[in-house]
Amino acid sequence: MTEHVTSLNLCNPFDDDKLHEECGVFGIYGHSEAAALAALGLHALQHRGQEAAGIVSHDGRHFHSHKAMGKVGDNFSSEDVIKSLKGDAAVGHNRYATTGGTVLRNVQPIFADLANGGLAVAHNGNLTNASTLRRQLVAEGSIFQSTMDTEVIIHLVANSKKIKVVDRIVDAMHKITGAYSLVALTSKKLVGMRDPFGVRPLVLGKLDGAYILTSESCALDIIGAEFIRDVEPGEVIVIDETGISSTSPYTNPQKRFCIFEHIYFARPDSVVENRSVYDVRKGIGRQLAIENPVEADAVIPVPDSGTPAAIGYAEQSGLPFELGIIRNHYVGRTFIEPTDQIRHLGVKLKHNANQALIKGKRVVLVDDSIVRGTTSTKIVQMVRDAGAAEVHMRIASPPTTHSCFYGVDTPSRQKLLAAQYDIDEMCKFIGADSLSFISLDGLYVAMGEKGRNAATPQYCDACFTGEYPIDLVDHDSGADNELTLLSES
């Protein structure tokens, strides 16, 4: 019954050297299969968080909750579980941990029994003033049950002097700073809202007359729901038995959607902020080929996230697209506690170079980004070991030079390869014959813009530029240090 999680079920073979999206959310109101549909939606959003999942439903009288460490499919597919989550409305959440340790208490949705009824909240993003607010709340007598940002929101709602739950939620919104796309369930309403910069995604859909609020359109596809529109930055959507309504409590919301969602986080079959992710990635690959051509024999994607850009690169360059790196799909929780022998073999557990193909060839490797550079180094070496004549690395994003504070798990700046080295040094570090990144403007061009608007950039690109659109309250005040007094085993 101990709650520690020893290992994550990562899926991308090089996932440990990637940035990580923190969460996926799903809410549905007015469907007799609410919990089953929420489970499916969360399954479609599994790439946004594999550590834990939870669903809270409401049946008109009671709330029902099930949370579990691990994947949605492993924990929410039995008839028993789905039947226990009664009712026509549900909110669910996939978790990838950043703030808060990996115990069941820290799995969302969070539920609280407030004076005028229950409230369940599921949240994707990160508050930048959570620590500051938490200290104030504790000083006033609030008792926290978790170490999650989301609980700050719940306490603000509980302490609001407003009467109606939605007014209390809006009240809370005015106190928090940060990136947040959240769905909340009361005994009568499903509420969705996005921060005023719209950093994290949230879309509205519909199925059999029931409304859905979720992180990406792929969670609508899996259940055959219709995509309606993106929720707007700063918009609050309320769904109840009278229908749907929208308010915008913020006066000047300004869209700064996370550009990395298009580069890596979102599923290629999702449409986010009106663009096909697959299409954008192929476009980036084409632009990358225009900016950084090279004479070579084959374009090889680093699986799986580099594949669409590699297809675009191959099309633009006229070079053949080839599967030069074969991925072992059976990694699962593989080799959790490897022996030293196994550990030294490293990345080979997860893939293999296609020697018969690579031998003697000049290859272009296409990947989406470089974070620490450890994986790129291993891949270049593996491809060389397989006999490549030349290895040219092409990256479908600009150099990642800054940490994210808006709900993405990034290493500290000093661990980002591009924060330490220039491109030549990086090329030497990873051992490639050449290394190029798409330019910042080129990236915007590939997104359909004329280029980056330096005054008010069209996207949040802080990880490439260090221009943070939202105040880093805790970080700047030094309040973001450890809050946990209790360690559980």
Added chain:
Amino acid sequence: MTEHVTSLNLCNPFDDDKLHEECGVFGIYGHSEAAALAALGLHALQHRGQEAAGIVSHDGRHFHSHKAMGKVGDNFSSEDVIKSLKGDAAVGHNRYATTGGTVLRNVQPIFADLANGGLAVAHNGNLTNASTLRRQLVAEGSIFQSTMDTEVIIHLVANSKKIKVVDRIVDAMHKITGAYSLVALTSKKLVGMRDPFGVRPLVLGKLDGAYILTSESCALDIIGAEFIRDVEPGEVIVIDETGISSTSPYTNPQKRFCIFEHIYFARPDSVVENRSVYDVRKGIGRQLAIENPVEADAVIPVPDSGTPAAIGYAEQSGLPFELGIIRNHYVGRTFIEPTDQIRHLGVKLKHNANQALIKGKRVVLVDDSIVRGTTSTKIVQMVRDAGAAEVHMRIASPPTTHSCFYGVDTPSRQKLLAAQYDIDEMCKFIGADSLSFISLDGLYVAMGEKGRNAATPQYCDACFTGEYPIDLVDHDSGADNELTLLSES
């Protein structure tokens, strides 16, 4: 990771037809093996609650917590667990559920991160105004994480306007009504307190200079600690690095110790409220023999709780003491989901009549109490089936006619056999040739009193008399209905 518990590990073979003590507590301050000693103390108190256990320790800087469903020995004996519970101070708790479902969140000690530091509380007893207080607290913005009474205390402490933690605790004490013996741990102090009637036990002990507060003296014996004294009704004991201090915030505490602790709850090798439990039980058996003699061939205890009284009865009556009912010690979680065939065999899984002994004999069965009467009925039948010539049942307590609201799990009144029937009817119900109970005055005599002081009884005997010394606030106001909005699976 689901938290439901399907079955309790009961130990007494007829435990499902007994009253149940709700909890055992243990606190220690100033010993380098604090958590290991707490685990042992809780093991010695396992009879007070087998459903779950928890320990919170403090190492001078941080608190550490481990909680688990199940027995102490199964969950707190590994070196890993004990080592994770660092520090010189610890509080622990054994749980038998009454209020609050069986989920890990409801396992004590409860911990909260208050404005001036952490607080862990472990509680034995039951508040009679918990629901009333909880509603007030929620209305003022408190968010509850459990359904336990104990959390009401924590929120009262969090919301107190006093500065020092001990003052806040005393502040909380003045708001609560009910039976409570609790131990609390802050980053600097171990606090113990008993309600002003001293209904539930709490004793003070010492080992190698470290003070201990725990429910029964047997938890001192197991670690070789010295028994010092009972904590007084309404007393607050504070232990810190400066030593031990005591205050009595209540003006007129009046001792009304639970008499059923002597009859059944406490371990026979404990000394509670200055009396050897074994000795008291033998004395009750002797008094029972004086009041209710019978011509017979053997005195047979209903194992194991009837044994000391049976020895006393045998000594007084001069009849031989015999093991006529053999208990199967291997019941464990036995036959959790029995087939119908097995279910019909009922009580036989847990014991067997010693046919060779019983055949043709007139036997006196001695048991500690009759609750619903279902078990007594089966035992009498089993002894008859084994060939007994006559079966005389003698009960070492007066008829149990009323429910307990002070921390004991009793069936509702209408299920208590003695609330429905007179003794003749009860005798017929259980199928015995004769049935007698010790008289109420006889019980007090066996306790060393001259008899019961009707004006201000020396003990709480509400289960026999209906005279409840502490106000039943929630019960009388109708506030004690369901609070849970959320059901977890």
Added chain:
Amino acid sequence: MTEHVTSLNLCNPFDDDKLHEECGVFGIYGHSEAAALAALGLHALQHRGQEAAGIVSHDGRHFHSHKAMGKVGDNFSSEDVIKSLKGDAAVGHNRYATTGGTVLRNVQPIFADLANGGLAVAHNGNLTNASTLRRQLVAEGSIFQSTMDTEVIIHLVANSKKIKVVDRIVDAMHKITGAYSLVALTSKKLVGMRDPFGVRPLVLGKLDGAYILTSESCALDIIGAEFIRDVEPGEVIVIDETGISSTSPYTNPQKRFCIFEHIYFARPDSVVENRSVYDVRKGIGRQLAIENPVEADAVIPVPDSGTPAAIGYAEQSGLPFELGIIRNHYVGRTFIEPTDQIRHLGVKLKHNANQALIKGKRVVLVDDSIVRGTTSTKIVQMVRDAGAAEVHMRIASPPTTHSCFYGVDTPSRQKLLAAQYDIDEMCKFIGADSLSFISLDGLYVAMGEKGRNAATPQYCDACFTGEYPIDLVDHDSGADNELTLLSES
């Protein structure tokens, strides 16, 4: 899915310093609830083996098997399991490991698909020529799947040139030497047999027209079956749809029933070889008091196995019988990997001295036997620590000086206290004021004999005398060393 067992669920608190019975068996033929009844019978025989259990049933066409490490109640109580064990006939087995490691493959009943149909065998006892036979069989091409004696029998049956299964079994019997009470199930018959000395028990019972063969009568009591008689030494009983038949393939069987079954192994409510075990034990206590009286204040049983003899001793001596040692029933799998601190506390986890009773008293402790003496030493110390004025140890069996080779787990001779020391030295070793054992002749007298018949003793008492009635073939030829080539994890 690894099969190691880390700990046994022992029940007797001092069990690790006792001899251990190796197994219990149960067979039933002709009852629609065969498997459920077998599960109950095995539950009643749990004291004969707690490590693992198995049941094989036959439904007229197929055999069905379920085996599991752990207790019967934990593994054979679900409706699913019982329903999967279809049919009107079943054999079952409780295992306490001696030969063969603790893997599931070594759990009985063993099943084999022979040329003329399936055969399942469950066995209590130990073959003394198993290693010798096994080597011969392997040399002839037999492949063993386990390291159990029982499999030798199966291979002998498989290789017999006889046609009928029963003839093959008898053929096998003539090749094996040792102690064995076994039940076997074919597609048409239930077979039971005892070795020609009848060392291990086997009784015949009947329920609703169905015959039962099992180790002790308590397994009949639990299901309300009628006891018919003991199976005779060397007798083969065959039960099929035509009824029951008996043959005696041995010319001169000579009864040498294990006397330790009466002293310790059998349940006190069982009747074995026509004597009530409880009655015998009380008689031994009385004889012990006659032979070894002492001036004292109380007779205290070492729980639980010393209790009947203590009652007898108290009756005979006129001293009061008192519960001076309280057992903690919650040991379970307790403290599997204790910390050093906990380990040093040793035996105290399992019981506590009743200090209030013992203080200042001269006490007689009654126990059934002394094996290594480690536990007796701890008990005497504990009773002294509780303030006893004098401690006199009385043992309800003669000194255990020799190992058993007939199905009882004994330490090697050099670890038996009585093989190393005389009684005075033993008394000093355990720290008692006096120590006495019942005499060998006294033991026979307590069994209703005039004394031990030295020429042909009425019982097997090799553990007290070293007179082994059955040849120790492997032991004497040195063949009993390690056979296992494969270690599994």
Added chain:
Amino acid sequence: MTEHVTSLNLCNPFDDDKLHEECGVFGIYGHSEAAALAALGLHALQHRGQEAAGIVSHDGRHFHSHKAMGKVGDNFSSEDVIKSLKGDAAVGHNRYATTGGTVLRNVQPIFADLANGGLAVAHNGNLTNASTLRRQLVAEGSIFQSTMDTEVIIHLVANSKKIKVVDRIVDAMHKITGAYSLVALTSKKLVGMRDPFGVRPLVLGKLDGAYILTSESCALDIIGAEFIRDVEPGEVIVIDETGISSTSPYTNPQKRFCIFEHIYFARPDSVVENRSVYDVRKGIGRQLAIENPVEADAVIPVPDSGTPAAIGYAEQSGLPFELGIIRNHYVGRTFIEPTDQIRHLGVKLKHNANQALIKGKRVVLVDDSIVRGTTSTKIVQMVRDAGAAEVHMRIASPPTTHSCFYGVDTPSRQKLLAAQYDIDEMCKFIGADSLSFISLDGLYVAMGEKGRNAATPQYCDACFTGEYPIDLVDHDSGADNELTLLSES
């Protein structure tokens, strides 16, 4: 401890409508990290069997075994397990069940303690006279512990009259008929052998002076071992401390390698029978485009097995290669017991059509084969639902019309779509606008042959032609019915 497996961890999203390879084997001799390397090799061969895995090692004195249901990575990655598998030699096995139920006893390698020492065998393939041999062996007194073909081999070895183990193995080979590539470990030797038709693959490799025998070259790549050569049909290779030797006990072995290994079973990065699997598959795609061109806008692989052929098809046809179907990598043990709602959603759990890409396009879907046709039907429908203007299905193998009896799990003939319908009917069944298969001769051309040699085909292509090169002894004699007398739960 029950051994049933409720679900397989399949990886290919449409795996339930594919043929399944039954097993992968790995043997290594003379390396200090033998077991760790075996675990890695089995991990690389996980696609050949995901149900269970086992490794047996030998340390010069003892054999050590670990077997587990589930994937290699989940069960063989801990240091504890690897350390327990001591020694310089090891054999391992991945299992996909066909004969024999899914209990741990049926997990290979099988070990037996023979008269001249231990023998462990791991086997890929299927004996076509196993039932016939088994009956003979049982009649002669052999006792089987499993229901696996492999055990027949072990018993034949045990009963051989030859002296040396290798001679006994060859003796056994002459009695068995069928497809088998096996590795065996004795206390002194590692033995590898292939059936005289070489149906299943087996390759020889070398690492640091240690020899390796394994199913595919990808198991050499993962540990950086050198590929030496394929083991020849009918060849027996013996490796011991004196080096490596080879014999060919069959007079006229004739190579008939399974052509489906190239089409689907083997990993694309493996080189089998001297050909790169990836290269062969691309070549098949090209040939398919030559034989069956179509006007369209995009070539879309059915992931993941159709991808190499789709790349070849796109190259040859000049049409763009696009990712039109996105696979959800998180299926794992997903939705084991789905609710009806979830079940009806079917294949959508595992992938999603890339709507933004497909809408309005004429698409060519490329898949490796059609078995039952159920998956193809769903995929075509899904692509149509996504808005495709036309859907043309191209299959990279001829119609699968016959079952395999040589170690591949095929449905019975009547369930094979191509055994029931002609191509037009199949096209209608799956709902495509057109459907074409590569021709049988075209397949051979793509393999580098001039065409199929009808007299003595270069490969076993019985699944396309019904020409079975090896006698179907059990099948033709009707001996292949149920052997299991015992069902275990």
